[in-house]
Amino acid sequence: MGEVGRNDNSNLPPHIAVMAFPFGTHAAPLLNITRRLAAAAPEATFSFFGTAESNRSVFPSSGDALLLLHNVKAYNISDAIPEGYHFTGRHQESIELFLEATPGNFKEGFEAAIAETGKKITCVLSDAFLWFAAVMADELSVPWVPIWLSALCSLSTHLHTDLIRHRIGVSPNGIADREDEQLDFIPGMSKYRLWDLQEGILIGNLESPFNRMLHRMGQMLPRAAAVFINSFEELEPATMEDMKSKLKKCFTVGPFTILAPPPSGPDETGCLAWLDRQKPRSVVYLGFGSVITPRPPELTVLAEGLEASGAPFLWSIGDNVKAQLPVGFIERTQDRGMLVSWAPQRRVLDHAAVAVFISHGGWNSVVESISSAVPLICRPFFGDQRLNARLVSGVWGIGVTIRGGVFTREGLMDALDLILSKDEGKKMREEGGTLRELARKAVGPEGSSTLYFNALLEIVCNT
Known part of the structure; x- marks a missing residue:
């Protein structure tokens, strides 16, 4: 050549x-x-x-x-x-x-x-x-x-x-x-x-x-x-x-997420309109990217933890995965939960109603959470995700890694309580806001x- x-x-x-x-x-x-x-x-x-x-x-x-x-x-x-x-x-x-x-x-x-x-x-x-x-x-x-x-x-x-x-x-x-x-x-x-x-x-x-x-x-x-x-x-x-x-x-x-404006377009799933009806900093958003699906046992404890927490939630979850959720979960939580097959993640994280992001810890998701100053609960699966989770929890202090590295009902509820109800959650949002300003300056x-x-x-x- x-x-x-x-x-x-x-x-x-x-x-x-x-x-x-x-x-x-x-x-x-x-x-x-x-x-x-x-x-x-x-x-x-x-x-x-x-x-x-x-x-x-x-x-x-x-x-x-x-x-x-x-x-x-x-x-x-x-x-x-x-x-x-x-x-x-x-x-x-x-x-x-x-x-x-x-x-x-x-x-x-x-x-x-x-x-x-x-x-x-x-x-x-x-x-x-x-x-x-x-x-x-x-x-x-x-x-x-x-x-x-x-x-x-x-x-x-x-x-x-x-x-x-x-x-x-x-x-x-x-x-x-x-x-x-x-x-x-x-x-x-x-x-x-x-x-x-x-x-x-x-x-x-x-x-x-x-x-x-x-x-x-x-x-x-x-x-x-x-x-x-x-x-x-x-x-x-x-x-x-x-x-x-x-x-x-x-x-x-x-970060590229700040350099490019969030994608516009109609709210096809209605999730943004649903968020408009929720209280500020009250919603748990769950999204694991386009590649990862937690195994059925973890999906079960995720659903059980969400249900027991009483918090409103928005879950980006494939239609084929919904069948693996506990029987009756969707019906029992329909008044405070919304499941969508796809969510405009950047626009969701920018919404004032979102309080915490449950994620696999992929780099794009971590950077998007920084851009929106939303605390993270990380459950890393493979590749660089454990390193990213350590950055989030052990270096920057803008979130937590799920205890034991695997979802359990108690681990999820403790993490949600920490971020939604305790002073540590407020501190995480403040640290996230500091990083967001550094990103904007960069x-x-x-x-x-x-x-x-x-x-x-x-x-x-x-x-």
Whole structure:
């Protein structure tokens, strides 16, 4: 691919190849920052590469005003699922099929975009997961600029994976007797414990394709021209300083939720109108994202705890999951509870009636709660969610992690009582309000995220 790259990068119109990790909630924030860069550099061309299914889910439908960005175009690459393929149900099966086809499918996409635009690639911008983008950028003699879509602490653990394994040791028996050991040998991580670490660092199948990808990513990121992050440096200042010492450049350019206005449109489920009828700071909002569904035993105790608490609640829950709730729960709580198959989460959290957010602790949800200063009750499930929950409860003090890491009726009721009725809940809202103001300042005209964005724009577009 070397012939389509740029050896003299001074006089060519910018053509940025944007490589999405087309699973979970990765592609949407990458597209959002791409649009922001494209709006600031209208002379540049941005070619966005994802699978057909992923691109359909994140690109606006016909008639959306965002389509007016003339310099962003989607290109579909192969998902590597053979025709007539029957999924076995194996964990991460579709991801593994996709990774087997990389980077060849991306290279084919690059060639198509170059042929269509007549412009050589001048920069490779990618989801950080796609470490092989560094090799592709080297072949093109152009910068590699990856984005990390979660917190700085989770980026740090991936960069320090080899150190963690060396210090702790990898044992087939896991770390059950060492879960409370602190990560105090990593700058900025002294409040975190081994239990908080993502699967694939010390526990789980370290040799799975997905975990090997993340390990290799941590080794490759120091080669990047710059790494940019969906956060703001005031959230984790000590970790930010350490990242600056490990990476060539480290830019926090978020939080994206504040930079983009909440989606507008009609209140199709009626949940916002329902919230209008509730008392201020009285409603419990439950939402576990698009990927996670608590297991039936936890759904049962969630429902029992909500019912026993007497608090009004709004629950974003799939129609297929409602059948797993206790018999009669919906009827018994219909006067003070509302169940919807989907909720406009940002608008819900911004509503004055919402008092607490019960969440899986995904980074997007955590940042949205900060943007709205709503305390969290976290029940982490996988990935970076335990780290995020530790940030929420042990570092920032804007919420709690459910006792024992699993929903129980008593644990839920205690957490709700703490936030809804005790002084600790008031303190959490105050701390959340402080973080919200820091976030707003960061994305303001002279804020840290704004200044980092301008530096990012200069690298990506060579302005």
